[in-house]
Amino acid sequence: MNVYRRSIFYSFLFFFLIVVSSCVSSDSSKIPYKIDEAVGVENLMPVVIIGGGPAGLSAALYTARANFKTIVFEGNEPGGQLTKTTYVENWPGVKRMLGKFAVGRVREQAALYGAEFLPDQVVSVDFSEWPFVVQGSSGVQLRAMVVVIGTGATPRYLGVPGEQEYWGAGVTACAICDAPLYKDEEVVVIGGGDAAAEEATQLAAYASKITVLVRKGKMRAAHTMQERLKDYSNIFVKYNVDVQEILGDGELVTGVRLLNNMTGEVSDFKTDGVFLAIGRIPNSQIFENILDLDTVGHINLVGRSQATSISGVFAAGDVANPDYKQAGVAAGDGIKAGLDASRYLTDLGLSDKMARLLEPTFFRDGSSAVEVVELDHISSNDEFKKIIQESKVPVVLDFYTEYCPSCLQMIPKIAQISKKYGENVRVYKVDAEQVFELVQKLSIPKVPYLMGFYKGKLVLESNKEMTDKDLEEFFEKLINKK
Ligand SMILES: Cc1cc2nc3c(=O)[nH]c(=O)nc-3n(C[C@H](O)[C@H](O)[C@H](O)COP(=O)(O)OP(=O)(O)OC[C@H]3O[C@@H](n4cnc5c(N)ncnc54)[C@H](O)[C@@H]3O)c2cc1C
Numbered sequence: 001m002n003v004y005r006r007s008i009f010y011s012f013l014f015f016f017l018i019v020v021s022s023c024v025s026s027d028s029s030k031i032p033y034k035i036d037e038a039v040g041v042e043n044l045m046p047v048v049i050i051g052g053g054p055a056g057l058s059a060a061l062y063t064a065r066a067n068f069k070t071i072v073f074e075g076n077e078p079g080g081q082l083t084k085t086t087y088v089e090n091w092p093g094v095k096r097m098l099g100k101f102a103v104g105r106v107r108e109q110a111a112l113y114g115a116e117f118l119p120d121q122v123v124s125v126d127f128s129e130w131p132f133v134v135q136g137s138s139g140v141q142l143r144a145m146v147v148v149i150g151t152g153a154t155p156r157y158l159g160v161p162g163e164q165e166y167w168g169a170g171v172t173a174c175a176i177c178d179a180p181l182y183k184d185e186e187v188v189v190i191g192g193g194d195a196a197a198e199e200a201t202q203l204a205a206y207a208s209k210i211t212v213l214v215r216k217g218k219m220r221a222a223h224t225m226q227e228r229l230k231d232y233s234n235i236f237v238k239y240n241v242d243v244q245e246i247l248g249d250g251e252l253v254t255g256v257r258l259l260n261n262m263t264g265e266v267s268d269f270k271t272d273g274v275f276l277a278i279g280r281i282p283n284s285q286i287f288e289n290i291l292d293l294d295t296v297g298h299i300n301l302v303g304r305s306q307a308t309s310i311s312g313v314f315a316a317g318d319v320a321n322p323d324y325k326q327a328g329v330a331a332g333d334g335i336k337a338g339l340d341a342s343r344y345l346t347d348l349g350l351s352d353k354m355a356r357l358l359e360p361t362f363f364r365d366g367s368s369a370v371e372v373v374e375l376d377h378i379s380s381n382d383e384f385k386k387i388i389q390e391s392k393v394p395v396v397l398d399f400y401t402e403y404c405p406s407c408l409q410m411i412p413k414i415a416q417i418s419k420k421y422g423e424n425v426r427v428y429k430v431d432a433e434q435v436f437e438l439v440q441k442l443s444i445p446k447v448p449y450l451m452g453f454y455k456g457k458l459v460l461e462s463n464k465e466m467t468d469k470d471l472e473e474f475f476e477k478l479i480n481k482k
Contacts, residue, residue, distance in 0.1 A: 053080020
């Protein structure tokens with residue numbers, strides 16, 4: 001081989017090796033599935049997201065906006081934990097907002113780019129075959145090209161009377177979130193571990209007095225944490241106490257009933273707020289023995305990505321984050337998971353052209369065909385004042401938001417009942433997010449919220465999801481008060 005031929009040969013070899021090595025090191029070579037395997041698979045979805053909290057919704061926003069068809073299983077708690085609190089003051093860009101509204105905006109934004117939602121709880125997954133199998137409790141079975149898990153965590157409850165009744169009305173599980181709402185008030189923290197010590201110190205800057213209630217004769221918290229508590233003159237620790245009941249006045253917490261488990265003495269302890277610090281359980285039960293979990297049940301992630309131990313399955317938010325259980329962090333993780341999932345689909349070969357080819361077998365949800373019965377709207381404070389002052393018959397206001405499923409379920413029922421009373425009652429729906437000024441003026445803590453007015457005065461109200469029977473009773477009572 002002369003010098004000229006040899007140099008051409010080596011140039012070709014060099015070029016060939018570069019192409020081969022770049023193929024070997026690209027992500028697509030690590031993907032163990034071939035896109036052709038998805039052809040003809042019924043109920044196919046490029047992106048299935050399990051969880052409708054900040055993590056799942058943020059992931060949906062990114063995958064939908066990247067033009068990948070996305071569906072979100074919202075589970076039993078659409079909106080997630082934030083819907084269980086009243087105001088959020090540390091959601092970036094928003095000074096103060098109802099938790100439901102904050103997360104609802106993310107949902108709206110994801111929907112704007114085409115994300116779809118299923119009011120369904122996932123009961124099982126099979127990640128051993130691809131496209132992955134995701135089974136909902138309604139019987140729906142989807143086949144997913146990628147899955148993002150954002151199933152969150154559930155605070156561990158005490159299980160005592162009053163706890164659920166006053167949840168969000170004095171009982172909470174997040175000091176870093178709610179501490180500023182207890183400025184100059186007296187609160188208790190329940191728990192004896194690191195979390196309890198941490199929550200007590202977070203509260204110390206706000207509450208006038210914090211009492212840590214510990215079941216045992218000593219705290220489980222690290223020695224340094226216990227020592228730190230001594231630096232605060234407003235933190236006290238009470239040992240050997242079991243909380244038997246959370247007491248309230250029907251609206252807000254007023255105290256806790258304590259049993260001294262050494263002496264048997266029962267006493268009531270006055271408090272304005274109860275902070276549970278007995279742990280949060282990651283909602284990862286359906287992934288046990290399928291994904292790599294830590295000892296507590298958090299999904300283990302690979303490196304700095306949101307990838308899990310199974311290729312094509314990503315996780316974000318509280319279910320995968322043992323350290324930073326905050327909505328903003330969950331949303332950030334969700335964004336990362338959305339980007340990871342989008343990149344994965346691109347590497348897999350899901351181009352627009354390929355998506356069109358697969359589209360005939362994509363999942364189509366027929367459940368959105370729900371008959372909507374329209375009620376009149378109140379859309380401003382002035383309109384509200386005018387109606388309430390001028391109406392000769394009782395007026396019902398139904399506060400709702402577009403992303404509160406229980407509210408949306410109640411609206412048609414209310415419309416049906418109002419028809420029955422004809423001219424004897426005027427019923428309006430109020431989009432709580434649109435008329436936030438009115439929400440604040442009437443101190444509406446959550447939705448759904450129903451108010452009954454007569455002759456300009458508030459005579460009846462209800463702050464919970466209502467059955468047909470509850471609604472009938474509400475209307476009946478209001479008409480009778482006339
Ligand atoms: C009382 C309280 C107050 C808080 N206040 C604040 C605050 O002020 N600021 C702040 O930053 N953080 C706050 N937090 C923490 C914050 O709410 C969480 O960190 C955040 O919501 C976690 O988001 P996530 O999406 O990971 O999970 P979650 O919000 O827990 O959402 C989980 C979602 O997954 C769904 N899901 C679960 N299992 C399944 C299943 N099998 N199938 C389908 N869906 C499923 C649920 O229905 C839900 O939609 C508060 C928490 C609590 C409890």
